[in-house]
Amino acid sequence: TAAAPAKRADARGQTPDGAAAALPAQLIAPKTDPRFQLPQVQRRKLSNGLEVLLVEHHELPVVSMNLLIKSGAAADQNDRAGLASLTAALLDEGTNTRSALDISNQLAAIGAQLGSGSGRDSSSVTLRTLERQIDKALEIYADVIVNPAFPKDELERARSSRLAQLSQLRDNADAVSDLVFASLLYGRKHPYGQPAIGDTASVSAVGDADLRRFYETYYRPNNAALIVVGDVTAASLMPKLERAFANWKSAPVPAVNLSTPPARERAAIYIVDKPGAAQSVISIGQIGVERATPDFFPLLVMNNILGGGFVSRVNLNLREDKSYTYGARTSFDFRRAAGPFTASAGVQTAVTKESVSEFLKELRGIRGEMPVSDRELEIAKQAIIRGYPRGFETPDQIAGRLSDVVLYGLPDDYFNNYIARVRAVIKDDITRVANRYLDPSRAAILIVGDRTVIEPGLRSLEGVGQTVTLLDAEGRDAGSSGGAGGRQ
Structure with a gap:
């Protein structure tokens, strides 16, 4: 006779009839956590x-080097969004003595690579070089950092490229969502509410x-840290660094106002219209x-259970069970000040209301309506712990991870204690942080x-459908029905 089909368990390890599903053998008796x-x-500190x-x-x-500047897009002026990004992008496009082509050719001749970029809270300049070429590589690297020329022709080229990028992003629903969601949470005048790459007006205005x-x-040495990982010693490296950065001088650096806006009073729905989507x-x-x-660690584990992995609750629900989407996820964007928590997915248009409803159900569930099981907790911990060491395999990776130590003031032994801190999280921690940091009754809901x-289906959602606000693709009020626009 044919065997009865296996009963499929949900994210909490329950089959449809409520029975506990059999745990995979590797989760019943997990191997010892990796040692790291x-x-x-x-x-050290230079003079x-x-x-x-x-x-x-x-x-x-x-040898890998990562110069971390402790200022990024959050330091942009309100009418100059994108300035930090453009500044970083143009650092290696010419110095007082080297053209962009000179820099590229000289690095290629010694097999070295140099890059620059910026994020919300920081900017960086990276270098990777063979140890035997460190003297020449460091000479070029320091020249880019200390003596950038910001040539006008390179600025115009970068501006043209950025404006073309912005034009393309207006047709990308995911990019529009990211831009508008930040302005909803923080307001356009907050450092975290304006677009890090700028908008058409701000990029056009940058000179x-x-x-x-x-x-x-x-870009001052007292507002920076240089992370070096590789085949060098302090005794051999420090004199080289002193010489290379001798002309880079300290100066007062203004603080950036990163105050947290007040929480919204109630949940509300916002729509950016994309006809025919x-x-x-x-x-x-x-x-x-x-x-x-x-x-941090209870939140890390909680988010992994909720939406931080393929077998997370929201993905198993919206993708595996309901087939609404190719993937649903949640994330905390941890920054110097409070960053956003986001639950997101691209779903079939016809099931938009149902998808929002399921997301809200899962947010309520992790707070206690659907308590976390032992199985979920163990799966989340193993996913984090067993993938952790591979983030430190190369000098570049180590230098990148040490940026967190610099930027957020973490202890030097932080990474050595990481696995133990994850392992120490218990179910009560999950419930506690979910209730403290997640409140779906005050969430911004952007579609x-x-x-x-x-819109008709969204209006029928109990508790949130009373207020539907229409926004344009930059987050500005485009006409409302039953509510006010986003933060300004």
């Missing part, structure tokens, strides 16, 4: 005030004097928590999709 020990972080963090890594004759002003204000891009969330929070199809 990062080599000692050696701290100009630049902090240096060195990790010796002698497996390959390679070479703006780049120079931003650079001279924030085959799917709706949903973003649901609120202002979350800063990276330095003592609740980028075909308004004529999705």
Whole structure:
């Protein structure tokens, strides 16, 4: 006779009739957690005030450097959004003595790579070089950092490219959602509410004097740290660094106002109309928590259970069970100040209302309506713990991870204790942080999709459908019905 079909368990390890599903053997008796020990972080300081963090890594004759500037897009002026991004992008496009082509050719001749970029809270300049070429590579690297020229022709080229990018992004529902959601949570005048890459008006307004002003204000050795990982020692490296950065001078650096806006009083729905869209891009969330929070590890595990992995609750629900989407997820964007928490998915237009309803159900569930099971907790811990060591395999990876130590003031042994901190999280921690940091009754609910199809269903959602606000693709009020627009 044919065997009875196996009963499929949900994310909490329950089959449809309520019976507990059999646990996979590897979860019943998990192997010992991997041991991880990062080599000692050696701290030094140059005479100009630049902090240096060195990790010796002698497996390959390679050296990675990451200069972290402790200012990023959050330091942009309100009418100059994108300035930090453009400043970083143009650093290696010419110095007082080298053209962009000179820099590229000289790096290629020694097999070195240099890059620059910026995020919300920081900017960075990276270098990867063979140890035997460190003198020449460091000469070029320091020249880019200390003597950028910001040539006008390179600015115009970068501006043209950025404006074309912005034009393309207006047709990308995911990009529109990211932009509008940030302005809903923080308001366009908050450092976290304006677009990090700028908008058409701000990018068009940036001049070479703006780049120079931003650079001279924030690119200072006392506002930076140099992370070095590779086949070097402090004794050999420090004299080289002193010579290379001798002309880079400290100066007062203004603080950035990162105050947290007040929480919204109630949940509300916002729609950006995209006529004819085959799917709706949903973003649901609120202002979350800063990276330095003592609740980081409970939040990390909780988010993995909720929406941080393929077998998370929201993905098993909306993708595997309901077939509404190719993927649903949740995330905390941990920053210097409280960053956003977001639950998101691109779903079929016809099931937009149902998808929002399921997201809200899962947010309520993790707070206690659907308690976390032992199985969920163990799966989440193993997913985090067993994937953790592979983030430190190369000098580049180690240098990148040490950026968190610099930017958020973490202890030097933080990564060595990471696995134990994850393992220590218990179910009560999950419930506690979910109730403290997640409140679906005050969430912003943004949908980028075909308004004529999705609005009637969204209005019928109990508790949130009374207020539907229409926004344009930049988050500005486009006409409301039953509510006010987003934060300004």
